[in-house]
Amino acid sequence: MSARGISKVYGGTRALNSVDFDIRAGKVTVLYGENGAGKSTLMRIMSGVESPTAGTLTLDGEEVTFASPAQAEARGVAIIHQELNLSANMTVAESIFLGREIKRFGFVDTKEQVRRTQAVLDLLEEPIDPRATISNLRLGQQQLVEIARALDEDARVLIMDEPTSALSATEVEVLFRVIRDLTDKGVAIVYISHHLDETLEIGDHAVVFRDGELVATAEMRDIDLKWIVSAMVGRSTDDMFTVIDAAVGDTVLEVDGLTVADPTQPGRLAVDDLSLSVRAGEVVGIYGLMGAGRTELFETLIGRNRAQAGSVRLFGRDVTNTSIGDRIARGMYLVPEDRQKDGLVQGQSVGANLSLASVTRFTRLGITDGKAERSRNADVIGSVRVKASSQGAPIGSLSGGNQQKVVVGKALLTEPQLILLDEPTRGVDIGAKADIFKFMAELAGSGVGVLFATSEVAEVLNSTTRILVMSRGRVAAEFTPASATREAVLAAADDSELVELEHQQMETEGAAE
Template identity: 60%
Template sequence: MSDVVMRAQSVSKVYGGTHALRGVDFEVRAGRVVALLGENGAGKSTLMKILAGVEQPTTGRLELDGEPVRFESPSDAVGRGVAIIHQELNLCPNLSVADNIFMGRERGRAGFVDYAEQRELARALFERLEEPIDPRRPVGELRLGQQQLVEIARALSEDARVLVMDEPTSALSAAEVQVLFRVIRDLTAHGVAIVYISHHLDECLEIADDAVVLRDGAVVAQAPMRDVDLSWIVEHMVGRDQSDLYAPMAFAPGEPLLELRDVVVADPENAGRLAVRGVTLTVHEGEVVGLYGLMGAGRTELLEALAGRNEVVSGEIRLAGTPLTGLSIAERIRRGLALVPEDRQRDGLVQALSVGRNLSLAALGGFLKGLVLNKRSESAAVDRMMSAVRVKAAGPDAEIGSLSGGNQQKVVVGKVLMTAPRVIVLDEPTRGIDVGAKADIFALMAGQAKEGRGVLFATSEVEEVLHAADRIVVLSRGRVAGEFDPRTTTREDVMAASGESLDDPTTNGGRR
């Protein structure tokens, strides 16, 4: 077809040692919506960032209107008519809505800003989005969904010919999604090309004209959307059977160990909003519970509340019958509840300390002899743990930075195990680690459960809950959206529960 506005030709991207994209060819056509589909880590966001000038391709090239282009920066791309709505919100909470929309492209003359004009333009944009947000309000005061609309308004104000939307609806209500879809149809009617990414596959089916599926950084399938259905998408997204990756299940649950009742947690990033809106669930002895949910479902916030890092607004958490309310992180660890955090670089490891020092960090109390650390018992315990979690390192004195991501993660898990927990809570334990280390981590989790401990892990990858959990709990918008037995359920069921179904009355009312 001749209406190709933008084209990526055999684009590859290498980060460190990993191939995020391998020779991707991708076309964007005027007046059409192309949905870019794939699991986490398939390379969708990388491709989007390259299209929008945030990243440069390692090899390969971009074409705009048939001419090769190189975007030096996002604003360079915007100057040539390619805009992006980022997955993460990129807003300044201290500035007003109008200031954020025109940030970097302020209206006015001679360096002075014409605030009145900006306010008027912003107001018109929100009229189009059917959400009357006062352009003068500071963005930090808006709820998450409104902040996302500010991002969308900003992209609209750029009058792009190619508009890249990376998870534009992750914080929108069903009604707001429908408004966005009307805006998208209006844009395509005027010849704008849209690249659309969403975890919500039903959204892609509804709005997109074409489907392109990425897996492991390569395009594995593409077709007009009218020729495909949900199972076609999921089949190509998941690809090969991954069941050999996961340890066999040994489910013999005992007494309830960890009980949550109507737990409500405030959103630590956005004052005045709730991340978890009444979650009730139980983890038994010897059980691995998988918590599945999309971005913004409240997984991390819930787990950090369990560990004592986030404040619980209401509801109750009990560990082996004792309420944990008001206990500090250290006291919770002592009582047997420990968290493997989502971001191991930031929250899990002390880069300046060696592998051994990191391992023993949370359990130093056990090696105290009076006021002095007993180095010999410490290093003996460190050696035992290093072989137990199968860390591949030169020795306990190796630098943390010298380890691969998977081995770093094993150190974090080992650190938690050294505190002799009764319940182990893991947040995205396999993020950014290779397949072999993934298998090791899941084997470790299963092994801990076999010894009678409770394991609760959160993930955004369906395959992981289906294969590594004894029971699946799906979170959506801060609530439990369903519970499944992995032996009898399908990934479609789990994915469907995690997405917001359009006719669910509770999601709409609950967000206002």
């Protein structure tokens, strides 16, 4: 499949500028670029989600026009979107066959849909019940459902836009085996990921976008991580992390014996007798695999989940049973893992999303001071470097990384004294990651306590003052960045398969260098 001279203009913004792009049968073409570079826009055009302003698409040498994703799927072109697109109230099987239901005698053949769903989940080696409701699945499991849906479509061209952003390393390994099986059968795959190390492992051909234009191409065997980063943003990977220079002050958060039930698995504890503390000026990183209990911990700290036992104290005050609003008012704020579901209101503008959690600061006698609100929003947009045409732009018009910056900026507007960040760099490019780590370091420097969770070892090793490792709902180990190693952190996470995989990745990286 090929794109020739593809351009896309939104209002006065040119997202793509006369792009040529080729997808090869039986190969994985990795598409690189910062958020807003135009990658997802091109993929939406090639999969029928959007129409180009100019340019043509060809499939097997024949010019094609897709008026909808259904038309693209009918020609064998499928896409796994960066942002999850599932109906929360449906079952896994219903979600996979939504819009293409299997029918018998005019009725949906539920039994056959469940059978085929189970088959594709078995291929992914994921123990998800096809009859489970989507809302009861963790984010990583929902991402696997999206992947399963695309695999069942038996596509000839498969576009994967950030397919692993919420997956564990073990699940990524399984997905890569599936990808190689598909390419062996001649399927052409486009792979987009901000996990640059994994792209070196799975890719055959590299293409780099910058500011809506194709700027570089190469065979994967001829490049390394430094080449990718330089082509994308013109900066070194060494520039990603900001040195934390902050005086450590009084304790802002004390968690003692916290126990929380797992909302997705009755009878299981998501957080099990956990204790920790965070002081002003600290950046405490929590590393753990999917299912370790990190998200459940954070949602309990902010008041979304109810604790079965234990206590949460903020500045010495017990807030275990207080509301979310009370905790925000007292200086705590959570940047959630799932920005689409929990961090943003899609029908609102950039500015409205930014000030949503702090609008009372600009309101008096029921009247909002719009000028003051816009002025403060502008300060935050500049601080976290949001790229948007205006505060009035729809939030959905922003790239994933810029949407994440809006979620972070919304937290900043509440003037937090303790900020919780759950996977703050999920699905964002290296430039946006650097901005987020700089933001965290600046908060610590101003005396704010920072607690963040990540599934990337490099992040806790390079952007913290203290490291906690969670496993099975508990703190399994504690390190300082000076004493921690990748191997020690992985071993504490208690997954021997992951340790072996990481060793293999390090050997691959060493060979590439």
